[in-house]
Amino acid sequence: MKAVIIGFGGMGGYHAKMIRQFAASEKEYPLELAGVFDIDPARLQEAEKEGIRTYSSAEEVFSDKGVDAVLIATPNDVHAEYVYAAAKAGKHIICEKPVAMSSAQAESMYDAAERGGVLFEVHQNRRWDDDFLTAKQIAAEGKIGEVYKIESRVVGSNGIPGAWRKEKAHGGGMMLDWGVHLIDQMLQFVKSMVVSVYCEYSYIYGEEVEDGCELSVLFENGVRYKILIATDCFRPFPRWQVYGVEGTATIADWSLSGGMTRVLERQDKKLVGIKAGNGFTKTMAQRSDESVEELPLPVVHAQPFAFYKNFVAAAIGKESPAIRREEVLRVFRLMEAAQLSAQTNEVVKIRL
Numbered sequence: 266m267k268a269v270i271i272g273f274g275g276m277g278g279y280h281a282k283m284i285r286q287f288a289a290s291e292k293e294y295p296l297e298l299a300g301v302f303d304i305d306p307a308r309l310q311e312a313e314k315e316g317i318r319t320y321s322s323a324e325e326v327f328s329d330k331g332v333d334a335v336l337i338a339t340p341n342d343v344h345a346e347y348v349y350a351a352a353k354a355g356k357h358i359i360c361e362k363p364v365a366m367s368s369a370q371a372e373s374m375y376d377a378a379e380r381g382g383v384l385f386e387v388h389q390n391r392r393w394d395d396d397f398l399t400a401k402q403i404a405a406e407g408k409i410g411e412v413y414k415i416e417s418r419v420v421g422s423n424g425i426p427g428a429w430r431k432e433k434a435h436g437g438g439m440m441l442d443w444g445v446h447l448i449d450q451m452l453q454f455v456k457s458m459v460v461s462v463y464c465e466y467s468y469i470y471g472e473e474v475e476d477g478c479e480l481s482v483l484f485e486n487g488v489r490y491k492i493l494i495a496t497d498c499f500r501p502f503p504r505w506q507v508y509g510v511e512g513t514a515t516i517a518d519w520s521l522s523g524g525m526t527r528v529l530e531r532q533d534k535k536l537v538g539i540k541a542g543n544g545f546t547k548t549m550a551q552r553s554d555e556s557v558e559e560l561p562l563p564v565v566h567a568q569p570f571a572f573y574k575n576f577v578a579a580a581i582g583k584e585s586p587a588i589r590r591e592e593v594l595r596v597f598r599l600m601e602a603a604q605l606s607a608q609t610n611e612v613v614k615i616r617l
């Protein structure tokens with residue numbers, strides 16, 4: 266499969282590097298970087314320096330019979346027009362997340378791909394993050410008992426990067442940027458129906474779009490899932506905290522440091538009270554070593570290049586697409602419920 270990247274910025278450049286590495290190692294499902302197109306001549310020059318063929322217009326890409334697929338990595342408001350054109354030209358499509366500006370637009374893009382008879386997959390790649398797979402493994406293994414609460418956080422202190430991510434018209438804001446990923450992970454993690462959503466947006470940097478958000482989702486099976494996205498936080502939080510009825514697990518960061526603490530003796534016989542602040546507490550005192558045990562994280566590593574491999578395999582009917590239409594639309598509907606909650610400052614009750 267020969268693919269052209271449209272939009273050779275940060276993420277387009279990353280894909281170019283990854284596809285070239287994948288191409289060098291993959292025999293069964295070959296994917297070749299056939300070129301790039303970007304409206305910025307400086308980016309085309311950069312591509313040429315890297316030995317990548319450049320196209321002078323999107324039309325030239327779509328009319329090239331040697332091109333089987335396009336990978337769209339432009340700002341969020343420019344995904345739809347390229348998806349429509351690619352579908353019409355009969356090219357398979359990888360589109361960066363968030364696929365669209367709204368669930369309605371996402372639906373019309375999927376309809377266009379179906380009409381064109383092409384494969385259309387959204388790059389919701391954080392399903393293959395090792396930290397996420399490890400968090401899921403913690404719940405699946407059951408060493409900390411049944412999981413009833415999950416906290417998933419990403420925090421930085423750099424504000425919103427770049428220009429277009431700060432503007433509504435381009436699909437800016439942290440919900441469409443990181444929210445998509447963390448909500449996609451959540452819906453892959455908890456296999457139950459969402460029954461309520463509460464969300465707060467932050468505007469610390471005074472941009473017209475949210476620079477962070479805190480989302481709390483309740484599932485029908487009783488699991489509570491909390492997401493924090495912050496760009497104003499100079500001190501780290503654990504990436505994951507997973508609460509089970511028999512213990513708690515922490516994945517501190519993307520390098521997978523952390524561990525699990527499991528209860529051995531529910532009532533700690535050696536519990537001693539402590540001075541805490543201006544008072545005394547047993548409730549918040551540390552447990553004795555005999556009452557708990559420390560366990561290592563059940564680390565899971567994803568298959569390298571899993572997304573690209575599945576895309577090529579799906580295009581030739583050897584596998585089903587890993588990221589399906591209804592999953593992408595469900596993420597969007599949840600983001601829209603979160604936005605409504607943030608605007609109205611109310612819990613949104615839904616069945617999703």
Ligand SMILES: NC(=O)c1ccc[n+]([C@@H]2O[C@H](COP(=O)([O-])OP(=O)(O)OC[C@H]3O[C@@H](n4cnc5c(N)ncnc54)[C@H](O)[C@@H]3O)[C@@H](O)[C@H]2O)c1
Binds near residue numbers: 340341363
């Ligand atoms: N999946 C991920 O992990 C991940 C990570 C980062 C970004 N992204 C997504 O990738 C997309 C691009 O983000 P980025 O960080 O690379 O942005 P960027 O600003 O670094 O790059 C965007 C590029 O698109 C080009 N461009 C703009 N309008 C164009 C047009 N009409 N036609 C062709 N090229 C055009 C720009 O010149 C620029 O080179 C966004 O949708 C973003 O959400 C995904």
